Amino acid sequence: MILRGVAVLAAALVLAGPAAACVNPRTSLNALEGEIMCPTCHTTLDQSDSAAAHRIEVFIQHRIDACATESQIKADLVANFGAGILAAPPRKGFDLLAWWLPLGGVILGAVAVAFGVWRWSRARGPDEPPPASGLDAETERRLDELLARLD
Amino acid sequence: MRTVKLTGQIVALAAVAGLLGLLVWRLTHQSTPPKIGGPAPAFSSKRVDTGGTLDLASLRGKPVVLNFWASWCGPCKGEAKTLEQAWRQYKSQGVMFIGVDYHDVTGDARRFLAHHDITYPTVQDGSGMIADRYGVSAVPETYFIDRQGRLVGEHIKGTVAHQKDAFLRGVKAALGS
Numbered sequence: 001m002i003l004r005g006v007a008v009l010a011a012a013l014v015l016a017g018p019a020a021a022c023v024n025p026r027t028s029l030n031a032l033e034g035e036i037m038c039p040t041c042h043t044t045l046d047q048s049d050s051a052a053a054h055r056i057e058v059f060i061q062h063r064i065d066a067c068a069t070e071s072q073i074k075a076d077l078v079a080n081f082g083a084g085i086l087a088a089p090p091r092k093g094f095d096l097l098a099w100w101l102p103l104g105g106v107i108l109g110a111v112a113v114a115f116g117v118w119r120w121s122r123a124r125g126p127d128e129p130p131p132a133s134g135l136d137a138e139t140e141r142r143l144d145e146l147l148a149r150l151d
Numbered sequence: 152m153r154t155v156k157l158t159g160q161i162v163a164l165a166a167v168a169g170l171l172g173l174l175v176w177r178l179t180h181q182s183t184p185p186k187i188g189g190p191a192p193a194f195s196s197k198r199v200d201t202g203g204t205l206d207l208a209s210l211r212g213k214p215v216v217l218n219f220w221a222s223w224c225g226p227c228k229g230e231a232k233t234l235e236q237a238w239r240q241y242k243s244q245g246v247m248f249i250g251v252d253y254h255d256v257t258g259d260a261r262r263f264l265a266h267h268d269i270t271y272p273t274v275q276d277g278s279g280m281i282a283d284r285y286g287v288s289a290v291p292e293t294y295f296i297d298r299q300g301r302l303v304g305e306h307i308k309g310t311v312a313h314q315k316d317a318f319l320r321g322v323k324a325a326l327g328s
Contacts, residue, residue: 051224052223059259080275081254
């Protein structure tokens, strides 16, 4: 009985070791769950209930308990699962394009729309008469008569 | 004004051509599942059980049983013993068993190998790239490759422990007997 108690105590100490090593964790599982993908279900960890996602959460928690920073944990995950494990591409190198291209597209689109509006307003002119109806004088007279009768 | 219009048209045309190029690239780079009788998709990957890498091409001339698994996969635990027993039975006939650890934490995979006493080589497939080439949609899945590097037999979806006949047929097809 005493031996069993000692064994349980030893196991608890071993398990508590890594957690006790980090008094002030540098990040949290909640902070990372939305930024890491579940590789089998293609959603972020916080939206996944799969076994693979659960194992990755356990791995992240162990790294947090070992005082790893967010970037260190992400680097470990990329080394293990590839860059696809990150929900958003890193903001450096070639991956920076993924951040700037949409913004560039929006700016370019806005410039194109502004230019189109400017050209359209210039081509129309301020005192241009309204467009003709395309009807001859006789038809217009008869149409007016009909409308007058309806009134 | 004409120059501005022309430049605008060229930019628009270049953007459409670029998007079309991306679409074509995406379509031509989509992985299609390999066919039985066709060449087994090549791969070279880090080993989980020891250091170094394993290249499938280096096994040409040997029958290969390729098993996709993961430590978080319940049925994979159920078939681990069957696979290890089969490996011990067939390795004297030159059959190589290769485990492919799919979307897994390497530490977990090593614990799994130790716990189930798996002694055949296992490679890492954390990104799932090897599995994509083979058209694996879920683990476990097992493929058989003959001495010429062709896929043979029928590939087994699910645990081999429950499909022993199909597994034996696969091993025999790989052996060419």
